[in-house]
Amino acid sequence: MKTRITELFEIEYPIILPGMSWISVPELVAAVCNAGGIGYLASGPLNPDKTRESIRRIRELTNKPFGVGATLLMPGAYENALVAIEEKVPVLNISLGKGENLIKKVHAYGGKVITTVTTIEHALAAEKAGADALQVTGYEAAGHGSQITTMVLIPAIVDAVKIPVVAIGGIADGRGMAAALALGAEGVGMGTRLSITKESPVHDFSKNKQLECGIEDTLYSNRFDALYCRVLKTPSAEKAIKKGRNLPKGFIASFAIAKSLNISWIKLTASILSGSKGEKSEKPKDAGSKTNTKSKPQEEKSLISAILKGPKMGMNLAHMAQAYVAIRRATENGNLDKGVYLSGQVQGIIHDIPTVAEVINRTMKEVIQIQKEMAAKIK
């Protein structure tokens, strides 16, 4: 198959595994790449050393192009993106930030950047910032999808930009892929579908639970982690959404995150509170400033400046930290009683746990079959 996405990424099929924390690990990424698609390593839960190690592990498992995902609003994401750049990864997927500096650095060694967006405004900004392609996430998606459905959002963004678009959100088979191509997309992403495969490290309990659930069994709310987010409908998810943010719980959770990222709590807090937006300068802005804070460690200074930004950011810290712990529980341990699991509406049309190669091969077969049937229907 040939589209601008297959040409840009030098892959056989324009099918993408997005970066999903604790799921898009080297083994799953490599399985997708070896089957002719492309996977992005989820760098969110990793520190720079682990990011480097994971990139090198992917290279042991495949000689095909792969990507690294960096959610720029999250603590440590910018540093992980810099590691990906040092390692000259073929594709960098950035989200929740423009990352102009990062895009320049990736282009300098010949890599490609695909930016995830959910609005026309952000699509235009990403194109202007130099992104090579866009990954457009519709309402149906697991996690942070748009408030607009894939059916409407894709053609709207395809019309607004010149760079190629990958559609994601609500696509699990050849029917979804054919529809996305008809809407003007030149590739598709599959999160929920590829997370329910044999190679996916998701706990079996969570995988099987999704097979039992229907298209209506998800919740979409901004009370779970401060952004609009779709999760599996469970009593614990309903409870988390009803309660909204819980400052003491979030405060405690933030220590666990700092430990797992192997960074100091102060650095984590400063990073979240200041909301990096992916445009951290290489040198700290106030380095060498004439103020009397000169003797304080850099991270302490940024914490102070972040706190001065106001309590809303502090609330978001608590909210994000709570969500992080709940999602990890459901993904790694299959604990859906206390955890919260991200899942898309397509869970209701997924009925098996095949290998990654089976998903990709049958999706492509279905697309070709649909193309023939459509040609026969439209005369």
Ligand SMILES: Cc1cc2nc3c(=O)[nH]c(=O)nc-3n(C[C@H](O)[C@H](O)[C@H](O)COP(=O)(O)O)c2cc1C
């Ligand atoms: C189990 C699971 C975990 C996910 N984790 C993340 C994540 O950590 N970061 C992120 O940006 N998106 C995450 N997503 C969202 C995907 O990147 C993608 O946008 C979404 O799955 C696309 O919609 P679909 O599930 O309908 O294919 C996750 C999705 C799933 C299913």
